[in-house]
Amino acid sequence: MYAEAFAGAPYYVTEDEATAAFRRFPSQAGRAGFRAVLGRDAGGEPVGMAYGCLLEAGSAWWGGMSGDVCREDGRRSFLLMELAVRARWRGRGVARRLHEALLDGVRVERVVHPESGAAQAAYRAWDIARWVRRGRGRVRILMT
Secondary structure, eight states, rough: OOHHOOOOTOEEEEEEEEHHHHHHHHHHTTTTEEEEEEEEEETOOOEEEEEEEEOOTTTTTTTTTTTHHHGOOOOEEEEEEEEEEEETTTTTHHHHHHHHHHHHOOOOOOOEEEOHHHHHHHHHHTTTTEEEEEEEEEEEEEEO
């Protein structure tokens, strides 16, 4: 599902990149506060997925930033690592429902997500996010 969801624009994930993501998954799943959701259609076919974990105390995830926004204590921020919906299921609210299911019961100040064009559009539409600088790039902070 990962390979299919990210194969097209704007990601164009290659087979090698999808394989690398698959190999990283077990170590990601072992991180503190890891959660994952899988959406299925009425027939049981997977339509989308989302997963993430807590940012560890002292995390270097913020790279190059300083100040209180970067302070991590292992409970402050949830990192939404991936949110993907298979192409034929897009535009039906699946991503929003996966997002809500993943974060249901998560008690953090904020949810962070690396910059992503497709995600940006969704978060703007859902009116749940604001930008902050992260090194030379930007990061989306989803308000909880």
